[in-house]
Amino acid sequence: GAGVSQSPSNKVTEKGKDVELRCDPISGHTALYWYRQSLGQGLEFLIYFQGNSAPDKSGLPSDRFSAERTGGSVSTLTIQRTQQEDSAVYLCASSLGDPRVNEKLFFGSGTQLSVL
Amino acid sequence: DQQVKQNSPSLSVQEGRISILNCDYTNSMFDYFLWYKKYPAEGPTFLISISSIKDKNEDGRFTVFLNKSAKHLSLHIVPSQPGDSAVYFCAATKSSSNTGKLIFGQGTTLQVKP
Numbered sequence: 001g002a003g004v005s006q007s008p009s010n011k012v013t014e015k016g017k018d019v020e021l022r023c024d025p026i027s028g029h030t031a032l033y034w035y036r037q038s039l040g041q042g043l044e045f046l047i048y049f050q051g052n053s054a055p056d057k058s059g060l061p062s063d064r065f066s067a068e069r070t071g072g073s074v075s076t077l078t079i080q081r082t083q084q085e086d087s088a089v090y091l092c093a094s095s096l097g098d099p100r101v102n103e104k105l106f107f108g109s110g111t112q113l114s115v116l
Numbered sequence: 117d118q119q120v121k122q123n124s125p126s127l128s129v130q131e132g133r134i135s136i137l138n139c140d141y142t143n144s145m146f147d148y149f150l151w152y153k154k155y156p157a158e159g160p161t162f163l164i165s166i167s168s169i170k171d172k173n174e175d176g177r178f179t180v181f182l183n184k185s186a187k188h189l190s191l192h193i194v195p196s197q198p199g200d201s202a203v204y205f206c207a208a209t210k211s212s213s214n215t216g217k218l219i220f221g222q223g224t225t226l227q228v229k230p
Contacts, residue, residue: 004159031216042120043160043205043220056215091159095216103216104150107159 002026004108006092012114013082021077021111025094032075033095033105034067038088046090049075050097082115089113119143120208122221130229135193137224139206142187146208150218151180151191154203163204164191196228 005024013019025032034046045059049069060066064082069075079086089112093105121140129135139149147168152160166173166180166189173180179192193200203225207218 033217035220040125040222042122042222043207043218045217045219048215048217050215056217093159097216104162104165105216105218107152107161109157109159 004092004094004106006090006108006111008111009109010112010114012116014116015084016081018078018080019082019113021079021090021092021113023075023077023092023094023108025073025075025092026106028096029094029106030072030097031095031103032069033093034075034077035091035093036088037091037110038085043091046077079113082113084115087113087115118222119146120206120219120221122204122206122224124224125222126225126227128227128229129196131198132195135191135196135200135226135228137191137193137204137206137226139189139191139221140187141189141208143208143210143219144187145210145212146219147211148209149180149182149189150207150209151178152205152207152220154205154223160205193226196226198228198230201226201228 007022030051032049035043047067048056064080067077089110091110093107095103150165151163153163154160182189203223205223206221
């Protein structure tokens with residue numbers, strides 16, 4: 001079965017431009033997470049979607065960041081007016097979304113974003 | 117506020133020897149801990165986990181130890197193999213949150229020399 005798929009794998013953009021990053025979770029997984037890893041840093045939580053519930057946006061660093069999850073499957077992370085400090089690897093993960101158990105997160109390979 | 121800390125950015129060991137990776141946490145509400153392994157250009161993959169009701173969990177060459185009073189956990193790899201060379205992330209969560217949201221440490225880069 002396919003794992004978590006992210007596109008593009010690499011994105012180079014100019015400061016001030018908007019970018020969209022896409023994530024296709026594992027089929028049947030209802031929970032979806034976005035993390036980012038800046039150079040030399042750990043994985044920083046950004047946003048979490050679970051089924052039809054309101055997303056947990058507590059990790060989004062500014063209002064330039066937003067994310068959607070359409071139809072409970074594919075998710076898009078949008079960064080508006082990109083800044084150089086947005087350069088990082090953006091990782092998407094999914095899980096079955098069963099709140100009764102501690103679940104493993106399955107990660108995609110990430111999108112390397114470089115803002116020049 | 118870094119709630120999960122991996123204070124050693126890198127570790128180098130000889131093949132066949134033991135690798136010990138350490139992790140500290142500050143939030144006493146965390147009750148489930150995980151280790152993920154990451155190769156370059158790949159996403160992190162789950163390695164092993166431990167619940168706070170245990171102090172040890174073993175899976176083949178990998179053992180995780182949890183010291184709740186010290187808010188410390190460690191990952192032991194015995195014997196270490198060159199294929200274990202990767203970045204290892206410690207993560208923690210609160211089961212009661214029902215979100216599965218993981219808080220990660222900064223990672224430790226392990227190099228196993230042949």
